[in-house]
Amino acid sequence: MPARPAFAALPHVPDHPGLERDVLELWEREGTFERLRERNRGGPTFSFMDGPITANGPAGIHHGGRTFKDVFQRYKAMRGFDERYQNGFDCQGLWVEVEVEKALGLNSKREIEEYGLSEFAQRCKERVAHFSEVQTEQSKRLGMWMDWNNDYYTFSDTNIEYIWGFLAHVHERGWLYKGHRSTQWCPRCGTSLSQHEQAGEENYVELEHPSLYVRFPLRGEREGQALVVWTTTPWTLPANVAAAVAPAAEYGRRASGDWVAVDRYPDDDFVERLRGEELVDWRYHGPFDHFPAQDGVEHRVIPWDDVSLTEGTGIVHIAPGCGAEDFELSRVYDLPVLMPIDESGRLLRGYGDLEGRSADAVAEPVIESLRERGLLVGAGTIVHRYPICWRCKTPLLFRIVDDWFISAAEIRQQMLDANATVEWTPPQYKKRMDDWLRNMGDWNISRKRYFGLPLPFYPCDCGHLNVIGSRRELEERATAGLDGLTELHRPWIDDVTIRCEACGRDVHRIPEVGDAWLDAGIVHFSTLGWNNPSSVPHGNATGAAAGLTGADLPDHAYWQKWFPADWVSEMREQIRLWFYAQSFMAVALVGQSPYRQVLTYEKVLDETGREMHKSWGNAIELNEALDRMGADVFRWIFCEQSPSQPLRFGYGMADDVKRRVLTFWHSVAFFVTYAGVEGFDPEAEPAEADLRPLDRWLRARTAQLVRETTDAYERFWTPGVTSAFERFVDDLSNWYIRRSRRRFWDGDSTALRVLWEGLTVALRVVAPVMPFLAEHLWRNVVNEDESVFLAPWPEMENVDEALVAEVAEVRTVVTLGRRAREAAGIKHRQPLRRLVVQGASAARAHADEVREELRVKQVEFGEVEATELLLKPHLPALGPRLGKELPSVREALARGEFEELDGGRFRAAGHELGPDEVLVERRGREGWSVAADAEAGVTVALETSLDPELELEGRVLDLIHRLNSMRRDAGLELTDRIAITLPASAAELLRHADWIKQETLAVDVDTNGDLVEPQIAKA
Ligand SMILES: [Zn+2]
């Protein structure tokens, strides 16, 4: 189909949100995305695996990184790659549960159970169904092209079954075990939390807690004396079983009988001193021996090398049921383990009047009881960093619980080896991943919750652990409960019992559900049909996902085609979450990384660099941002920042981007104006002979733009794309168009054609970043009927590097000339006599352009002698060497009494000074203004003195400027001719009448003594 550009005039400023809505409709109407996919079908593949977005609320600004996913998928599509475009929703686990609890006003596990698990599961599913729809609409508005309605949902039975298969596999390898461990526990959520969930900085806050010094009275020979311990967790004291000392440290007894570490109280008087090891095995009365829970506990002193001698008393209270290290020590010293709190953080039976009260609430009665019994040495408060639940922000406690783990011991090195094959952008994050892998603990996969992956573990009293690997296996081995099993979730799954494969008895599933990162980690298998014998239509629309998606479950050959992913992209915190989970599962199942390349980026802050919080009033809603600034501007903000720094976002930044985009917009507007006037035909190639040096230069710059942006896209480096584009637009607008203005006025079709080429290439290479603006303008200047996304990627042509460098040098000279003019305070319209250029020999061929641009009569290339050298001693270097000789050198430099030697050296007051020992400044001499670009090695000197002739020309130019403004204000067309009448005071300017006529399209210029201001009239 022949291209039919519209060349419609553009408004002065684009209405981003408005044109974006039009383009969305256009794409919908024309089926652009489907046509693009059809065109690329069977081409080379680019496999992107979408990290699932949690369908638990509307998408926010922090989901702006979805831009990157779309940018690179669009780029690859424009290059002809076949892609999958499957979007993923994360659907179950603690985060969904907590929000549903909030919505229902439930605040504990007991209340959930009273509400009913099947109803609760229903509400969770409804929430996911609702917000996956909301997020889909938001993503479309952002410009994301995905295979909507064929999304994967992590709570589908298919996904669950694939995780079951994985768990059965790790069990076969002997990696699965039940651990009795001290873990961080959220009393509100009633579950333990894993290392990777809790590792983020944001999961620690400054909190104020009690700070107590407590006496543990000694028994036997030392009756009447006491150990003094320090604690910030009063609720743990009733579970005390031991006190730890540093064996090598010195301990002292005060006259009062209290024992503490001498290092902690160096100024105190001690009546007896002993080494820590001599205290070991002393027996003492526990602080709460009267509670039944303490029956039979013999409290004693144990050695521990890690006892801190920088805080507390140097004697540490040990309660193995309340802390990880305490629990480890209980194994070494065979200490009893008292667990004082239940799932909701309340004290259990056996703790006297503290029973039923929360860990926080018992602080006061514990302190009071200690005080009454003379055991309290001191009580105050302390503010310290303390872990909080990543989901509900409740301060965490420690509990000993049974959790299920996958051992990391054997897989650790394999995962490091797999990561060695991955290319990370930015590259330094590869090491972050390595660090995480080296330090990761075993994977705690169990959560004592409801709406999550049901762990398929059926432990039998005979000692055998049955692990079910698929739904079919479950059905084959079930003894009851299959009838009501509509989906693989609680409560339905809990009714299914199976036959133990070792002893034949009926066994129940454990109640625990799985870590949500299992759900997201398996998707490289569950969505691609790994080990699936034949394709199942809508095979991912199973269980809770039924009716939400049409996604098929492909067969194994499909998996082989698309695995591993060529590329994945998520925020940096996903190193310890999704990047880790998917790698763990893929390395376990198939021994290789599930992704070849990664783009990761830092989190989003507001434009001043603060975190965004609703309560701080600086949070921005995604929908509002898209409505106000438009998706293109939104995307540009994300793309132009380095992903290794926190990404900033705000309306001030949006205004700045809009202003910069305007330069491009105006270039296109300029083009369509003249193209329309001249009846431009893009099909007509200009003759080689008609090309001027400037045309050849713009073609070279255009080729360079293609090379630079293509290279940046290939490196997944959006800042490289945006900066190359902006530099090109600056050259295009501020050099090519500026320098060619007269040719456009004259209807020069060669200039129009070369400009058109530059614009159309720029539209194609920027389209992945700004898809709406690119499409809108493409339809105007190239083809009304066909999308820019269906156009071929611009050809990679050789760049005439010498020509590009030459003009770059000219632009440097012009920039410096303008700077010299500004420094001298001379306005741009005032012609000047002379410019001297040093160090830009390639610009010599463009002396005429420099002359015109800088309004100087003459440009000379050679040594800039118009400068004065100013030298100062560089004191840090020179001071130590010269010592008391320094003042004489300094004074000589100040008087200008020095000699310039070669190699940047100088001689002054009899001393030779190296280049590092002096600070050099060049200043224009009287009547000259100097500017230099040290990096480019270019210096220019502008002669600033004026004579009457120059002054008159300056006045003429002011007048021309004024007349042209009047033309615009009068609404005249570019081609309209005028007649000018000047006041008598301007008569002198008529010496330049022809010049004035030419620059203002005037047919006549005259004076009239009655006027005080110039007048124009259409001729
Ligand atoms: Zn919580």
Ligand SMILES: [Zn+2]
């Ligand atoms: Zn059994």
